[in-house]
Amino acid sequence: MALIEYDAYKQKLRELEPELQKLAAALDIEGAKLEADRLTAETEQDGFWNDLERSQKVQMRLKQLQNKIARQEKLHASWEDLTALCEMGQEADDPELLEELKGEYAALEEKVEETRMTTLLSGEYDNSNAILQFHAGAGGTEAQDWAQMLYRMYTRWAERHGFVYKILDYEDGDEAGIKSAAISIEGENAYGLLKSENGVHRLVRVSPFDANARRQTSFAAVEVMPELEDDTSIEIRDEDIEMQVYRASGAGGQHVNKTSSAVRLIHKPTGIVVASQQERSQFQNKDNCMKMLRAKLLELKAQQHAEKISDIKGVQMKIEWGSQIRSYVFMPYQMVKDTRTGYETGNIDNVMDGDLDGFLNAYLTKLATGELKK
Numbered sequence: 001m002a003l004i005e006y007d008a009y010k011q012k013l014r015e016l017e018p019e020l021q022k023l024a025a026a027l028d029i030e031g032a033k034l035e036a037d038r039l040t041a042e043t044e045q046d047g048f049w050n051d052l053e054r055s056q057k058v059q060m061r062l063k064q065l066q067n068k069i070a071r072q073e074k075l076h077a078s079w080e081d082l083t084a085l086c087e088m089g090q091e092a093d094d095p096e097l098l099e100e101l102k103g104e105y106a107a108l109e110e111k112v113e114e115t116r117m118t119t120l121l122s123g124e125y126d127n128s129n130a131i132l133q134f135h136a137g138a139g140g141t142e143a144q145d146w147a148q149m150l151y152r153m154y155t156r157w158a159e160r161h162g163f164v165y166k167i168l169d170y171e172d173g174d175e176a177g178i179k180s181a182a183i184s185i186e187g188e189n190a191y192g193l194l195k196s197e198n199g200v201h202r203l204v205r206v207s208p209f210d211a212n213a214r215r216q217t218s219f220a221a222v223e224v225m226p227e228l229e230d231d232t233s234i235e236i237r238d239e240d241i242e243m244q245v246y247r248a249s250g251a252g253g254q255h256v257n258k259t260s261s262a263v264r265l266i267h268k269p270t271g272i273v274v275a276s277q278q279e280r281s282q283f284q285n286k287d288n289c290m291k292m293l294r295a296k297l298l299e300l301k302a303q304q305h306a307e308k309i310s311d312i313k314g315v316q317m318k319i320e321w322g323s324q325i326r327s328y329v330f331m332p333y334q335m336v337k338d339t340r341t342g343y344e345t346g347n348i349d350n351v352m353d354g355d356l357d358g359f360l361n362a363y364l365t366k367l368a369t370g371e372l373k374k
Helices: 002-026 029-043 052-092 095-118 141-160 190-197 282-304 348-352 357-368
Strands: 130-136 164-172 178-186 199-206 215-226 241-246 262-267 272-276 324-329 335-338
Touching: 002 029, 002 052, 002 095, 029 052, 052 095, 095 190, 095 357, 130 141, 130 190, 130 282, 141 164, 141 178, 141 190, 141 199, 141 215, 141 348, 164 272, 164 282, 178 190, 178 272, 178 282, 190 215, 190 357, 215 282, 241 282, 262 282, 272 282, 324 348, 335 348, 335 357
Parallel strands: 199 324
Antiparallel strands: 130 178, 130 215, 164 178, 199 215, 241 262, 262 272, 324 335
């Protein structure tokens, strides 16, 4: 019996090799190696660090390229190791090695699927870091708790992928949860992978805050924007900004309560308000606010195809029934279903622990085939 299963896995591995080659071509690994060599040579030149801004950009790009090359090389190395393991186990007719092969092959398939997902990213800002903002809908404590659950879900997703997240703003709920929060997620293609998460998320569960244990429906909104250090198409004039400073409070804010280091920026032409209170200095918080404001203006510009900031009018997202992109049902059954792609899973615990790749992949696949509008 084991020999038959070994044959099946040998065939699977044989069929996987051309897939790995296609992925390497789609990701232009050869081109990435040439660019990495060129940038490495630049870092070794005299005076490289004289232009600090340029040198930092080169270093960041080089790291991205090296990570991309290393991931593909690791995939191929795993394939070679599994091929050798399969042959060894087949020769020995070893059932223990077969179990190891099954587990390792499943892990490799998951990594291949994850890599395939990145080949679907072709948007102008897909390779940017992402800024996520969370807003509790109507419903008080219940909705605020749901907003915090979503916040945790995306930070766990970031950790699973080796991305770094930074808290930009965090406003505690009245009794539990959060009223709003903002984070940046740093990593290659962070925005491209997460752009599908922009929208209203609906929760159905028995409320832990209801003494009668009644079922409740709650809503929270997630905004996803690319983080842009500098974009010449987005002009933000000093006279269009009103800056307010205040004392920070809430999670992470306690250490700066003694001074008014928190910053709120109001963009007068659009009415957009952004805030940051997590950094120790007013300057750093203002810098965070400018990143968020730039990202929000870019999002509005893309939505309305506006040529100038003066043409942009604010768009208010309704956090209510009928506008959700995804439903998370805890009771009377367990199901997470995306209303746009139809993708669903019954493993709600994994989803809430950051296992979102199935949803992200389904969205990117449909977007690439033209079944969804951007």
